Amino acid sequence: MRGPTRRTLFAATAAGAGAALLPAAPAEAKPGARPKAARNCLSYRAGYHFTVPDQWKNDPQRPVWVDGEYHYYYLYNADYLDGGEVGTAWRLATSTDLVSFTDRGIAVPKDTTANGDVWSGSAVVDSGNTAGFGAGAVVVVVTMSPGGGTDHQEQFLYYSTDGGRTFTNDGTQPVLASPGVGADFRDPKVIHDDDHDRWVMALAERNKIGFYHSTDLKSWTYAGGFVKDGIGVLECPDLFRITADDGTAKWVLAASADGTGSGQPNTCAYWTGSFDGASFTADAAEPQWLDHGWDWYAAVTFEKRRADGSLDPAGRHALGWLNNWAYAHTTPTIDADGFNGTDSVVREITLKKSGSGGYYLASRPVAALDSYVSRTLDLGDLTVEGTRPLDYTGVSYELTTEITWSRLTGAGVQLRRSPDGGRHIDAGVWGDYAFLNRRGTVNPDTSGDRQESRSPFDPGAGRVTLRILVDRTSVEMFVDDGRYVHSSEVFPYLVDDRLALFAAGGTAVFRNTVIREFAV
Numbered sequence: 001m002r003g004p005t006r007r008t009l010f011a012a013t014a015a016g017a018g019a020a021l022l023p024a025a026p027a028e029a030k031p032g033a034r035p036k037a038a039r040n041c042l043s044y045r046a047g048y049h050f051t052v053p054d055q056w057k058n059d060p061q062r063p064v065w066v067d068g069e070y071h072y073y074y075l076y077n078a079d080y081l082d083g084g085e086v087g088t089a090w091r092l093a094t095s096t097d098l099v100s101f102t103d104r105g106i107a108v109p110k111d112t113t114a115n116g117d118v119w120s121g122s123a124v125v126d127s128g129n130t131a132g133f134g135a136g137a138v139v140v141v142v143t144m145s146p147g148g149g150t151d152h153q154e155q156f157l158y159y160s161t162d163g164g165r166t167f168t169n170d171g172t173q174p175v176l177a178s179p180g181v182g183a184d185f186r187d188p189k190v191i192h193d194d195d196h197d198r199w200v201m202a203l204a205e206r207n208k209i210g211f212y213h214s215t216d217l218k219s220w221t222y223a224g225g226f227v228k229d230g231i232g233v234l235e236c237p238d239l240f241r242i243t244a245d246d247g248t249a250k251w252v253l254a255a256s257a258d259g260t261g262s263g264q265p266n267t268c269a270y271w272t273g274s275f276d277g278a279s280f281t282a283d284a285a286e287p288q289w290l291d292h293g294w295d296w297y298a299a300v301t302f303e304k305r306r307a308d309g310s311l312d313p314a315g316r317h318a319l320g321w322l323n324n325w326a327y328a329h330t331t332p333t334i335d336a337d338g339f340n341g342t343d344s345v346v347r348e349i350t351l352k353k354s355g356s357g358g359y360y361l362a363s364r365p366v367a368a369l370d371s372y373v374s375r376t377l378d379l380g381d382l383t384v385e386g387t388r389p390l391d392y393t394g395v396s397y398e399l400t401t402e403i404t405w406s407r408l409t410g411a412g413v414q415l416r417r418s419p420d421g422g423r424h425i426d427a428g429v430w431g432d433y434a435f436l437n438r439r440g441t442v443n444p445d446t447s448g449d450r451q452e453s454r455s456p457f458d459p460g461a462g463r464v465t466l467r468i469l470v471d472r473t474s475v476e477m478f479v480d481d482g483r484y485v486h487s488s489e490v491f492p493y494l495v496d497d498r499l500a501l502f503a504a505g506g507t508a509v510f511r512n513t514v515i516r517e518f519a520v
Contacts, residue, residue, distance in 0.1 A: 042494050044336045046471040047396030048372065048518040049322070050093070050343040051333075053103050056080035057341030058328070059120045059236065059298035060319055061090060062189070064164065065305055066125060066138060069096045071164045073107055073123060073140075074341075081338065087117025090140070092165065097368035098317060098346040100520055108140060108158050108167045115156060115172055119143040120187045120236060120298070123164065124217070130199070131159065131217040138164035139217050141175065141201065143186040153185040154178045155203070157218060176212065176220045181205065187236045190217070196277045202237040202253070209237045209255060211278060223278035231269055231287065232258030236298045238268075239275065243314045244351040244359055251275040252351070252361070253282070254290070256297050265453070266324065267291040267487075268299040272351070272359045288360055292455040293436055293486035294445070295474070296320035296344055304348065317366065318347045322474050322489055327444040332491050333473065344476060344487050345369065345469055352481070363482040365398075365469060374519035382510040384411070384503040389421070392515060393497040396471045401513040403428070404463045409505025415470050416441060416490065417498035424500070425490055427477050429457050429464050434479045436486035443490050455484035 045051055052074070061073040076091035090108035093101040110117035121142030129135040138160040145153050154174035158167040178185055184206040193200045193213070201212040201220060208227045212220040228234065238254040254270035269287035273280055290299060299320035304312040322342045334340050347363040354360055377392065395416065403411050412428015412435075414421075426437040439451040457464070457479070467478040472494070477486045501510055 042336065044331075044333045044472050044491070044494070045339075046342050046473060048099070048369070048520040049345060049471050049474065050101055050319075052076060052091070052339050052341035054081075054339050055341075056339070057091070058088070058321055058323070060300050060321060060343060061120060062122050062238075062300040062302045063098075063317075064123045064125055064138065065303060065309075066164045068309065069094050070098060070302075071123070071138075072101065074343075075118075075120065076106070076341075078106075080340065081334070087111065088119065090118055090142075090167075097371070098366050099368045099372055104165060107160070107165060108142065113169055113172045115144040115146045116148055117144070118156075118158075119145070119153075121155070122189045124190050124192065124199070125164075126217065130215060131157075133159045134161055137161050138167075140167060141188045141190050141217065143188065144174075151182045152178055153183060155188050155201075155220075170218075175218050176201070176203075184233055189237050189239060191239055193277050198277075200239070200277065202239045204234050204237050204255065206233055209234060209253065209280075211280070213277065224280075226253060226280045226282070228255075228257075228269075228287070230259070230262055231264065232261070236300070238270075238299075238301055239280070240301060240316060241275075241313075242316060242351045244353055245314070246353045248353070248359075249313075250351060250359055251280065253280045254299075254301070256299060257287075259287075259289075260449075265289045265292050266294065266326075266450075267296040268320065270361065283358060290318065290349075290361060290363065291320065291485050291487050293453045293476070293488040294450045295322050295324050295489045296485075296487040297324060301349065314350060316349050318349050318363065320344045320487065322487060324444075324450070324489075326450065327446070330444040330446075331473065331489070342473060344474075347482075347485075352483075360483050363485050364478060365467070365476075369398075369518065372518045372520050373516050375517040377515040379510075379513040379515065382501060382513055383507060384501045384510060385507045387414070387421075387500055387502045389417070389498065389500040392499045394470075394499070394515070394517060395492075395494060395497050396517065398516045398518070399468045399470065399499070399513070400466065400516075402463060402465045402511045403508050404511060405503070405506055405508045406462065407506040408503060408508055411464075411503040411508040411510075412466070412501075413468065414500040414502060415468065415475060416492035416496045417500055418493070418496040419498060421498075421500070423492065423496050424498075425475055425492070426502075427468055427475065427486070428466065428502070429459075430504075431457075432459050433457050434464070434477075434484060434486070436475060436477050436488055438475070438488055438490050441490055441492045441496065443488075453486045453488060455479065455486065457484075
C-alpha cells in the first residue's frame with residue numbers, strides 16, 4: 001500500500017479561531033486557589049501547563065529560589081477583559097517542583113508611582129546585602145516608561161523584605177536612566193558575577209545587548225555590548241554560565257528575537273561563548289535557537305536546584321510564553337475560561353558538545369512531571385504503512401515513540417484528529433527535516449505564514465525519537481535529545497480527540513510507543 005503524499009496528509013479545512021461560539025467567562029479566581037474550569041461549559045484551560053488564573057499574562061520573569069521554593073513572577077494585567085491594555089504588574093506563583101504552582105497574587109503592583117506600570121526585568125536574592133535592604137532581600141530591577149507610551153524606557157528598583165511576596169519601590173528615580181535612545185532600552189537581566197564580585201546586567205537595546213555592572217544594584221556603569229543584526233529587535237536577554245557534558249564551562253547569551261525574515265524562528269536565539277565581565281565573545285556569529293516552533297517567546301532560563309537545594313552547574317531550567325505578538329489576543333480561552341495566558345512546560349536544559357566540535361543546548365520536560373502521571377498506556381511496537389488510527393481519545397497527554405525504518409519519505413503522528421479524520425495536527429519527520437504542522441486544525445495564525453515549523457534532520461539516521469506534549473491549546477515536540485524543539489499554539493475543537501500514526505514512502509515501526517496522562 002502506498003503511503004499518503006504531503007498534499008493528502010495535510011488536506012483539511014482549518015476553521016478560523018472565532019468559528020465556534022464559546023461560553024461566557026467564569027468569575028475571577030482568588031489568590032491561593034488553583035484555577036477552575038468555567039462552570040457548565042467546556043474548558044480550554046490547559047491540563048498540565050501553567051495558566052494565569054484570570055485576565056492576561058505575557059512575559060515570564062526569571063524564577064528565583066527563596067526559602068525552599070521557586071518564586072515565579074510574570075507580567076499580569078488585571079484590566080485586560082475590560083478592554084483596556086492599561087499596563088502590567090508582576091504576579092507571583094510559587095512551586096517546589098515546577099509543575100504544580102500556587103497563586104500568590106500581585107507582588108509588584110502597577111501604577112503606584114508616577115512612572116506607571118512595570119514591564120519585564122529580573123529578581124535577585126541579595127544575600128550579601130549589597131543594596132542595603134538587608135541580607136536575603138529580594139531585589140527587582142525592572143523597566144518602566146515614565147510619562148506613558150513606549151518611547152522612553154528606564155530601569156527602576158523595587159525590593160522585598162518578606163521573602164519576595166510583596167515589593168516596595170525604592171523611590172521614583174531610575175537606577176539606569178535612558179541615554180536618550182528612545183524605545184528599546186529594556187528587559188534588564190541581572191546576575192551576580194562571582195569572578196569579579198559584582199552584579200552584571202544584560203539589557204535589550206534594539207540590535208544590541210548592553211552589559212552594565214554594579215556593586216550595589218543601584219548605580220550602574222556601561223561596560224560593553226553584543227550586536228546582532230538581521231533577527232529583528234532583541235528582547236528579554238539572558239546570560240548564564242553552564243558546564244557542558246565534556247566538563248567545559250561555557251557562557252551562553254540569549255535573547256528573544258524574530259528571525260522569520262531570513263527563514264529562522266521567532267523564539268529564543270542563543271550563542272555559546274565566553275564572557276569576561278564586560279564583553280561576550282560568541283563561538284559563532286549566527287545563533288542557535290532553543291525552540292523552532294511559532295510560540296515560545298519571552299523565554300527565561302534559571303538555576304536548577306538538586307534535591308538538597310544546592311545548585312547544579314551542569315543544568316538549568318527554561319520556560320517560555322506560549323504565544324506570539326502576531327496574534328497574541330486570539331484564543332478560545334478568553335470566552336471559555338476568562339483568561340489569556342499559557343506557558344510552556346518547564347524544561348531542563350543541558351549543554352552538549354556536538355560531533356563538529358561546537359556546543360548546543362538540549363531540552364527535555366522537567367523530571368517532576370513524572371510524579372503527576374495518572375494513566376499510562378503502553379502500546380508497544382506498532383508497524384505502520386499509510387495511516388493507522390489508534391484506539392485512544394484524549395486532549396491532554398504525552399506521547400513518546402521511537403520510529404525506525406529502512407526506506408521512508410516521512411513518518412509521524414496525527415494529533416487531535418477529528419472523528420472523520422479531516423482535521424489534525426501533524427508532527428514528525430519528512431525528508432531532511434523534522435516538522436510540526438498545524439494547518440489542518442484551528443489555530444491563531446490567519447496569515448498562513450506560520451503554519452509549519454521545521455528543523456534539520458538527517459534522513460540517513462533511519463530512526464527518530466519523538467516526545468510530544470499535547471494539551472488543550474498547545475503542542476510541544478522534543479526531537480531526539482532535545483536539541484530541536486517545536487512549540488506551537490493550536491485550538492482544535494474539543495471533539496477532536498483522536499490519534500493516528502502515519503508513514504509515507506515505506507513502512508515504519510513505532511517502537512516503545514507510550515501515552516501518559518497527567519493529573520496536576
